[in-house]
Amino acid sequence: MNSNTKVLVQGITGKEGSFHTSLMLKYGTKIVAGVSPGKGGSKLNGVPVYDTVAEAAKEHEIDASIIFVPAKYAPEAVYEAVDSGVKLVVIITEHIPVVEVAKFVRYAKVRGTRIVGPNCPGLIAPGESLIGILPSKYFNRGMVGIVSRSGTLTYEVASILRQYGQSTVIGIGGDPIIGTPMQEAVLDFQDDPETEAIVVIGEIGGTMEERVAQLKKAGKITKPVVAYIAGMTAPREKRMGHAGAVVYMGMGTFESKVNAFREAGIPLAKTPYEVKDLIEKVLRK
Amino acid sequence: MKLYEYEGKLLFKKVGIRVPKGVVTKEPIKWDGKAVVKAQLLEGARGKRGLVKVTDDVYSTILEMRAQGIGTFLVEEFIPHTREIYLSTMMDRESGNPMIVASPFGGINIEESKEVRTFKIPLDRRVMRFDVEAVEKYLGVRGLETVLRGLLDLVLTYDAELAEINPLAVTEEGLLALDSKVILDDNALYRHEDIISELGRKEESDSYVELDGDIGIIGNGAGLTMATMDLVKIMGGSPANFLDVGGGADAEKIAKSILRVGNNSKVKKIVVNIFGGITRCDDVARGIIEAYKQIGKPIFVRLTGTNEEEGKRILQTYGIKTYEDAISAIGDALRM
Numbered sequence: 193m194n195s196n197t198k199v200l201v202q203g204i205t206g207k208e209g210s211f212h213t214s215l216m217l218k219y220g221t222k223i224v225a226g227v228s229p230g231k232g233g234s235k236l237n238g239v240p241v242y243d244t245v246a247e248a249a250k251e252h253e254i255d256a257s258i259i260f261v262p263a264k265y266a267p268e269a270v271y272e273a274v275d276s277g278v279k280l281v282v283i284i285t286e287h288i289p290v291v292e293v294a295k296f297v298r299y300a301k302v303r304g305t306r307i308v309g310p311n312c313p314g315l316i317a318p319g320e321s322l323i324g325i326l327p328s329k330y331f332n333r334g335m336v337g338i339v340s341r342s343g344t345l346t347y348e349v350a351s352i353l354r355q356y357g358q359s360t361v362i363g364i365g366g367d368p369i370i371g372t373p374m375q376e377a378v379l380d381f382q383d384d385p386e387t388e389a390i391v392v393i394g395e396i397g398g399t400m401e402e403r404v405a406q407l408k409k410a411g412k413i414t415k416p417v418v419a420y421i422a423g424m425t426a427p428r429e430k431r432m433g434h435a436g437a438v439v440y441m442g443m444g445t446f447e448s449k450v451n452a453f454r455e456a457g458i459p460l461a462k463t464p465y466e467v468k469d470l471i472e473k474v475l476r477k
Numbered sequence: 478m479k480l481y482e483y484e485g486k487l488l489f490k491k492v493g494i495r496v497p498k499g500v501v502t503k504e505p506i507k508w509d510g511k512a513v514v515k516a517q518l519l520e521g522a523r524g525k526r527g528l529v530k531v532t533d534d535v536y537s538t539i540l541e542m543r544a545q546g547i548g549t550f551l552v553e554e555f556i557p558h559t560r561e562i563y564l565s566t567m568m569d570r571e572s573g574n575p576m577i578v579a580s581p582f583g584g585i586n587i588e589e590s591k592e593v594r595t596f597k598i599p600l601d602r603r604v605m606r607f608d609v610e611a612v613e614k615y616l617g618v619r620g621l622e623t624v625l626r627g628l629l630d631l632v633l634t635y636d637a638e639l640a641e642i643n644p645l646a647v648t649e650e651g652l653l654a655l656d657s658k659v660i661l662d663d664n665a666l667y668r669h670e671d672i673i674s675e676l677g678r679k680e681e682s683d684s685y686v687e688l689d690g691d692i693g694i695i696g697n698g699a700g701l702t703m704a705t706m707d708l709v710k711i712m713g714g715s716p717a718n719f720l721d722v723g724g725g726a727d728a729e730k731i732a733k734s735i736l737r738v739g740n741n742s743k744v745k746k747i748v749v750n751i752f753g754g755i756t757r758c759d760d761v762a763r764g765i766i767e768a769y770k771q772i773g774k775p776i777f778v779r780l781t782g783t784n785e786e787e788g789k790r791i792l793q794t795y796g797i798k799t800y801e802d803a804i805s806a807i808g809d810a811l812r813m
Contacts, residue, residue: 289665342700433699
């Protein structure tokens with residue numbers, strides 16, 4: 193993802209879609225087209241709108257798509273993008289049933305499409321491109337890669353880390369099943385020459401944080417990693433705002449993640465503010 | 478949405494999983510012979526609290542439990558059985574496949590059990606004979622096909638986030654689910670309106686979670702709100718709730734949220750943590766003022782982001798102090 197990434201917006205004429213399209217354009221993102229069934233032929237902020245992804249893909253080269261379509265219709269939008277050969281699909285939409293997510297994540301994977309989300313704020317490469325809804329003023333170009341299951345907490349941590357700046361920030365989403373799990377994003381940062389340290393913002397539920405710890409322990413990640421996990425005081429079997437922030441049958445508890453990070457030698461911040469001290473330490477080494 | 482035991486059993490019946498004969502009642506009833514009286518509560522550990530009783534006198538047992546404040550009861554025939562096993566299904570978050578969780582010992586706390594195995598069923602196909610065979614061999618029980626198909630059906634057709642039978646009784650006449658725990662995917666409730674109305678439930682749409690303490694917590698974004706709750710604990714306080722107002726909340730939503738938290742009698746103080754991106758701080762401030770006039774409990778507001786200056790100005794007019802970060806807001810809340 194860089195300043196040349198050509199982006200399609202699905203659901204471009206909706207309230208969220210049109211609002212964030214204008215913000216992304218302002219940031220410099222190359223939005224080449226939008227899709228909104230029944231609105232084909234019109235223009236929004238100078239961006240040509242098509243009825244289908246296939247029609248847009250005929251006229252424009254498309255590297256990535258961002259989806260703002262409401263939950264009921266979002267799965268179809270994903271299949272449409274995948275079938276048109278879009279290689280990166282970022283799903284902002286929240287509240288898609290988990291079984292539907294599991295189905296399209298699998299569908300995309302076997303066809304070579306990378307999905308980010310759903311229920312995520314998207315990605316930002318500060319100074320280059322924004323494919324998402326992250327408020328750009330809290331991000332600046334630098335050396336820390338951030339991967340997060342949360343939205344606002346990411347903005348908070350990015351602004352706390354202002355003096356170091358960020359290479360890329362990826363909000364992977366708060367759902368139980370997501371297209372790009374945390375460990376994949378961390379491996380991407382490992383390969384990214386601009387990233388010198390990685391911040392992982394996790395929460396209770398699931399086992400992605402444990403996977404990151406395993407990779408670190410196995411030596412597959414050599415760059416320094418610093419972590420924060422939200423939900424220390426969350427009760428079992430309660431959904432904490434995110435569909436994915438829930439512990440069933442004792443899987444993915446706060447303690448399990450803390451232990452995994454400790455064993456892997458990944459320093460864990462007790463508060464979001466402490467992330468800065470830990471980054472300072474690992475970068476000084 | 479977590480279902481009551483009797484509601485879960487209603488779904489069990491729909492997918493062909495057998496349950497004991499029973500009735501749901503709010504009043505004491507007469508019953509011939511031995512029966513099980515079960516308080517219908519959403520919290521677990523009913524057994525330990527004496528809220529599941531085998532009895533020959535259903536009428537008085539209901540009266541006794543009523544005295545403990547229980548309102549709804551499930552009365553079921555007593556099922557003599559030789560063995561209890563554990564079965565549940567849910568989506569495996571890592572592989573994206575439904576999985577069956579099985580243990581040869583039922584009626585236990587599955588989290589503490591060492592004897593547990595999972596069987597993943599690929600999303601692209603249904604439960605097949607050889608899947609059933611594998612689970613049956615592990616559990617040492619025959620005749621599981623209908624139960625396993627039914628459990629998978631609950632996940633894939635009824636959008637259950639978790640469907641648990643603990644225990645499943647092995648009897649001479651077959652397998653019966655003695656208990657049920659079913660949690661439906663809140664995101665999928667819109668496609669099961671028929672069931673929701675059959676149960677007489679309403680779609681729950683907010684993120685409110687009740688906790689034990691006395692500090693009310695409101696934030697925007699699940700992660701930030703959890704972090705706020707955790708900070709209160711780390712700094713020596715005790716959170717009373719979790720409430721994430723979500724992205725782009727307007728003044729009305731903020732006011733409603735503060736009233737909801739503030740009207741809880743155990744809440745002594747309220748901490749609000751807002752990092753405005755799409756959410757505008759001036760909207761937040763107006764919502765806070767609106768609710769503050771009605772609840773009259775101390776409120777500590779951390780406010781930063783879009784239209785921050787205007788938001789702070791509004792709050793200051795009403796004498797509400799604002800903070801630059803959550804730590805100082807919580808610090809003051811705990812001190813004062």
